[in-house]
Structures are given as C-alpha cells and as structure tokens.
Amino acid sequence: MSSRSQAIADTLTRAILDHRLVPGCKLGERELSEIFDVSRIVIRQSLIRLADDGLAQIERNRGAFVAHPSMQDAMEIYDALTLVEQGVAAQLSDRLGPAGWAELRQHVERQRQAVAVGNDALADVLGQEFHTVFVRLSRNKVMQEIHAQLVRRTTLLRSLITADFDYCNLLDDHARVIELLEKGRLKQAMELIDAHHRSVVRGYIMDRQVFPELTPREALEPYLNTKAGEQPKPAPRKEKKESKTRAHAHVHADE
Amino acid sequence: MSSRSQAIADTLTRAILDHRLVPGCKLGERELSEIFDVSRIVIRQSLIRLADDGLAQIERNRGAFVAHPSMQDAMEIYDALTLVEQGVAAQLSDRLGPAGWAELRQHVERQRQAVAVGNDALADVLGQEFHTVFVRLSRNKVMQEIHAQLVRRTTLLRSLITADFDYCNLLDDHARVIELLEKGRLKQAMELIDAHHRSVVRGYIMDRQVFPELTPREALEPYLNTKAGEQPKPAPRKEKKESKTRAHAHVHADE
DNA sequence: AACACAGGATTGGATATCAATCAATAAGAA
DNA sequence: TTCTTATTGATTGATATCCAATCCTGTGTT
Numbered sequence: 001m002s003s004r005s006q007a008i009a010d011t012l013t014r015a016i017l018d019h020r021l022v023p024g025c026k027l028g029e030r031e032l033s034e035i036f037d038v039s040r041i042v043i044r045q046s047l048i049r050l051a052d053d054g055l056a057q058i059e060r061n062r063g064a065f066v067a068h069p070s071m072q073d074a075m076e077i078y079d080a081l082t083l084v085e086q087g088v089a090a091q092l093s094d095r096l097g098p099a100g101w102a103e104l105r106q107h108v109e110r111q112r113q114a115v116a117v118g119n120d121a122l123a124d125v126l127g128q129e130f131h132t133v134f135v136r137l138s139r140n141k142v143m144q145e146i147h148a149q150l151v152r153r154t155t156l157l158r159s160l161i162t163a164d165f166d167y168c169n170l171l172d173d174h175a176r177v178i179e180l181l182e183k184g185r186l187k188q189a190m191e192l193i194d195a196h197h198r199s200v201v202r203g204y205i206m207d208r209q210v211f212p213e214l215t216p217r218e219a220l221e222p223y224l225n226t227k228a229g230e231q232p233k234p235a236p237r238k239e240k241k242e243s244k245t246r247a248h249a250h251v252h253a254d255e
Numbered sequence: 256m257s258s259r260s261q262a263i264a265d266t267l268t269r270a271i272l273d274h275r276l277v278p279g280c281k282l283g284e285r286e287l288s289e290i291f292d293v294s295r296i297v298i299r300q301s302l303i304r305l306a307d308d309g310l311a312q313i314e315r316n317r318g319a320f321v322a323h324p325s326m327q328d329a330m331e332i333y334d335a336l337t338l339v340e341q342g343v344a345a346q347l348s349d350r351l352g353p354a355g356w357a358e359l360r361q362h363v364e365r366q367r368q369a370v371a372v373g374n375d376a377l378a379d380v381l382g383q384e385f386h387t388v389f390v391r392l393s394r395n396k397v398m399q400e401i402h403a404q405l406v407r408r409t410t411l412l413r414s415l416i417t418a419d420f421d422y423c424n425l426l427d428d429h430a431r432v433i434e435l436l437e438k439g440r441l442k443q444a445m446e447l448i449d450a451h452h453r454s455v456v457r458g459y460i461m462d463r464q465v466f467p468e469l470t471p472r473e474a475l476e477p478y479l480n481t482k483a484g485e486q487p488k489p490a491p492r493k494e495k496k497e498s499k500t501r502a503h504a505h506v507h508a509d510e
Numbered sequence: 511a512a513c514a515c516a517g518g519a520t521t522g523g524a525t526a527t528c529a530a531t532c533a534a535t536a537a538g539a540a
Numbered sequence: 541t542t543c544t545t546a547t548t549g550a551t552t553g554a555t556a557t558c559c560a561a562t563c564c565t566g567t568g569t570t
Contacts (some may be wrong), residue, residue, distance in 0.1 A: 284551075284552070315552085316551080
C-alpha cells in the first residue's frame with residue numbers, strides 16, 4: 001500500500017462521502033492523530049490531500065474543516081460535471097464499440113432489477129456507478145480522475161441539502177441516454193444529460209447550518225476496526241428526522 | 256500568504272513549467288530542504304501537492320521525481336483538454352456577452368502585435384494565456400482549476416519533446432475560433448479546437464531519455480533570490496543545441 | 511454594555527531520532 | 541572472469557518533542 005497519509009485521506013474521504021463528516025466539521029489535527037493513532041504530521045499530509053481534492057478547506061492558523069460549498073460552488077460543480085459527461089458522451093458516440101454499449105445496458109439492467117427487488121441501497125450505488133462506468137469507457141484515465149473528483153464533490157454537496165424533491169423522474173435517464181447515443185442522436189443525449197443534472201441542482205435547498213450530529217471520533221470509528229480496506233459502511237444517515245420527503249420515501253440519490 | 260509548503264510547491268511548479276526541472280529528475284527531500292532552507296517535512300508536503308497535481312510522482316521508499324508521462328498519457332491529457340475547451344466553447348457560444356467577445360479579440364490582437372514586433376517570448380506567453388482567458392470567461396472557478404491543471408501538464412509534456420515541427424499554421428487558430436463561435440458555428444469551432452490540439456500532439460516525438468542538464472540546486476536558484484513572488488524567469492531553455500527546428504526558428508509553443 | 515487584555519488552545523514549523531527499504535558496492539563461489 | 545550473495549550506505553516514512561505565531565475566549569475594567 002502507499003503512504004499512511006493517503007490511506008487516512010481515503011478513510012476521511014469515505015466518511016465525508018457517507019455523510020458521517022458533514023460540511024463545516026472541524027478536523028482537528030490532534031483529535032485525528034489520536035483517532036488514527038498516528039502523528040500530527042501524517043494527519044496534516046492527509047488534510048492537504050483532502051484540500052487538494054476540494055473536500056476540505058484549510059484556513060491558516062485555524063485548521064481544516066470539511067468543505068462547505070456555497071450554492072454558487074454547487075452550480076459550478078454541476079456545470080463542470082455536465083460539461084465533462086457531455087464531452088464523454090460525444091466521444092463515446094463516435095468511438096464506442098458494441099461491447100461498450102452492452103456493458104452500459106447491462107449496468108442499467110442491474111440497477112433496474114435492484115429497484116424491482118426493492119434493494120434501494122444497491123440501486124443507489126449502481127446509479128452512482130453508472131456515471132463512473134460511462135466515463136471509464138472513454139479509456140481516458142485523466143478524464144476519469146477529473147470526473148471522479150467532481151462526483152466526490154457532488155456527493156459532498158448532498159450533505160448540505162434537504163433531499164425533499166422527487167428524484168423518480170430521473171430513474172430512466174440513464175437508459176434514455178444510452179438509447180439516444182446509440183442512435184447517434186448526440187445533441188438530444190447531451191441535452192438530456194444537461195437536464196438530468198440541472199433538475200437535480202434545481203432541487204437543491206441548501207441549509208446554511210448543518211448539525212454535526214456525530215463527533216469526528218464517532219464518525220470515523222466504524223472505519224477503524226476493519227484495518228484491511230473492507231467496506232464497513234454502516235451508513236447511518238440522518239434518516240431519523242421526520243420524513244420530509246414528499247411522495248417518494250425511497251430517495252434515489254442518483255446524482 | 257498561505258502555507259510555506261504551498262509556496263514551495265508553487266516554486267517547484269514554476270521550475271517544472273519553465274523546463275528547468277525535467278521529467279525523471281529526482282526531487283530528494285534532503286536536497287530540497289537544504290535548497291529552500293526548510294525542514295524535510297515542509298518539502299514532503301510540497302511534493303504531495305505536486306503529485307496531486309500530476310507534476311510529480313512519488314514512489315514508495317524511493318522518493319519523488321518530476322513526472323515522466325508516457326505517450327499514452329500525453330494523448331489522454333490532450334484529449335481531456337480538448338474536451339474541456341470544446342465544452343467551454345459550447346457554453347460561451349450561448350452565454351457570452353459582447354464584452355467577453357471583445358476581451359477575446361483584444362487578447363488575440365495583443366498577441367498579433369507581439370508577433371509583429373518580433374517579441375516571441377511575449378507572444379508565447381499570450382498564446383498560452385489565451386486558453387486561460389477563454390476558460391475564465393465561463394465564470395466557473397471549478398472548470399478554471401481543472402483546465403489550469405491540464406494546461407500545466409501539457410506544459411510539462413513539452414519538456415519531453417523535440418519541438419521540431421511547424422507551429423505556424425496554428426497561429427491564427429485562436430482568431431478563427433472566436434470568429435466561428437461568434438457566428439454561431441459551434442460545430443466548426445469545436446472541430447477546429449480538436450484539430451488545433453490534435454496537430455500538436457501528432458507532432459510529438461517523445462524522447463525517452465531526458466538529460467537533466469541542471470541539478471535541482473541550479474534549476475531552483477533563480478527563484479530563491481527574489482523572496483517576494485516576483486517573476487525571475489530567466490528561462491534558460493535548451494536552445495543551446497544545434498537548431499533542430501526545421502524551417503521556422505521562432506517556435507511558438509502555443510499549445 | 512463595550513472594550514481591552516491576558517491566557518489557553520491550536521496550528522505551522524524545526525529538530526532529532528528510529529525503522530524499513532532500496533541501491534550499490536564488496537565479497538565469495540562457480 | 542562472471543555470477544550470486546551479503547553488507548553497507550543512503551533515503552524515505554514516521555514519531556516525539558519542542559517552539560513561535562496566531563486565534564479564540566473569558567475575564568476584568570471602564
């Protein structure tokens with residue numbers, strides 16, 4: 001494995017993406033060093049990595065915090081994501097072979113089955129993964145990394161919103177995008193991608209204040225027991241609140 | 256000022272982009288710590304930043320080196336850059352106001368005058384800057400940062416090639432792109448951007464071996480005297496070799 | 511209540527030290 | 541001689557401890 005600081009940065013990233021560490025949460029060096037049982041310097045390096053990735057913000061002489069993007073940031077991130085995925089779509093419509101289209105359709109089918117079975121958690125994961133698979137088919141590692149970073153930041157954004165709008169009309173967008181692209185209707189596919197993301201960001205209602213709910217120690221505890229990189233992922237999201245979701249209880253946080 | 260490690264990372268970046276530190280060059284912690292007169296830890300943090308930016312590569316227990324991208328990497332970087340600039344072009348063709356178009360035209364005009372006067376160095380800088388200005392007009396900081404990183408990596412790539420082909424046919428591409436975009440001929444503009452980059456990467460002949468020519472200490476010395484972030488930039492590129500350039504002596508490393 | 515000040519806590523950084531690993535040399539066998 | 545192996549040196553990864561600068565807070569004064 002690579003360096004310790006990278007491993008810790010990965011763990012922190014996981015915790016942030018799982019919404020266990022919420023925006024604005026203080027990431028104190030001493031506290032983290034005690035939690036991970038490493039020196040402060042290793043923590044510092046991890047925090048630098050997180051900051052470079054846009055998930056943390058370091059303020060001089062004040063310390064590091066989980067990034068707290070503004071509404072403006074959110075729109076820019078989604079704009080960038082749209083731009084990237086549209087570009088990849090354009091490339092794939094030219095260059096993708098039959099095996100690639102098959103993989104995409106297969107992925108959508110797996111998600112559809114997960115929904116049919118009622119396994120919403122799996123459906124969520126597959127829904128997220130679709131975009132990653134999509135970009136992977138471009139066979140461009142640079143683009144993949146850029147896209148992955150943007151996806152991480154959108155996942156962070158979801159910590160800031162009250163997911164109280166209907167995602168269900170987005171469920172079939174993936175299949176439709178594939179269909180349109182295969183038919184060579186690139187322009188329509190790109191518009192759909194744009195609408196897909198735009199409808200998500202329009203639903204955003206960013207709560208300026210976010211309650212930590214979990215101390216860093218509590219938030220990170222599940223990731224520490226299994227030292228090997230297994231997937232603990234107990235994912236105790238703030239579903240406890242009175243269900244603000246309107247009609248649909250199973251929210252597919254696809255985007 | 257932000258942290259010391261960021262300042263040093265910036266200096267190292269400058270040195271790499273100025274081709275004073277060439278791909279494969281060892282970036283020893285002890286050596287750099289003596290050069291910058293800081294502890295190894297600060298250097299380590301700087302190297303982490305550089306690695307995250309794709310300009311350095313850290314190998315476990317072996318140290319950091321200036322990144323040495325492969326031909327495959329080069330193509331991927333240019334593909335990504337093309338994708339980003341095409342996307343931005345599409346956005347600008349919709350959203351850019353008259354002031355924006357004026358700024359672009361003005362920039363091209365300044366470069367043209369620099370060429371006319373024979374100030375090739377300035378023309379080079381302006382040629383590089385054009386793309387940055389272009390993306391800045393999208394008013395998307397996230398996209399700007401992604402683009403800037405890609406540009407840095409293309410600049411690094413230029414350390415690896417023998418610039419022995421004719422850039423001159425690319426000189427007016429910028430003006431043509433603006434013209435096409437303003438006329439709403441988006442598709443043609445995007446194709447031109449693609450061709451622009453593609454013609455550059457096609458000219459690449461990557462020399463597997465790169466002679467350091469300068470030790471890190473020599474390479475970094477010019478940046479140290481002026482402690483305040485002035486621009487020393489003596490840029491003693493390897494122009495010393497017998498001019499391999501074919502017909503055109505003044506190579507506009509526009510891309 | 512408003513302000514100023516002092517103290518504590520935290521970060522940024524330096525130094526010294528140690529273990530682990532890699533590289534290159536030196537020693538030894540075929 | 542040449543190939544293999546062992547030793548040594550150098551460098552990295554990481555820790556502990558220490559110090560200065562800065563920020564936050566709480567108290568005391570006006």
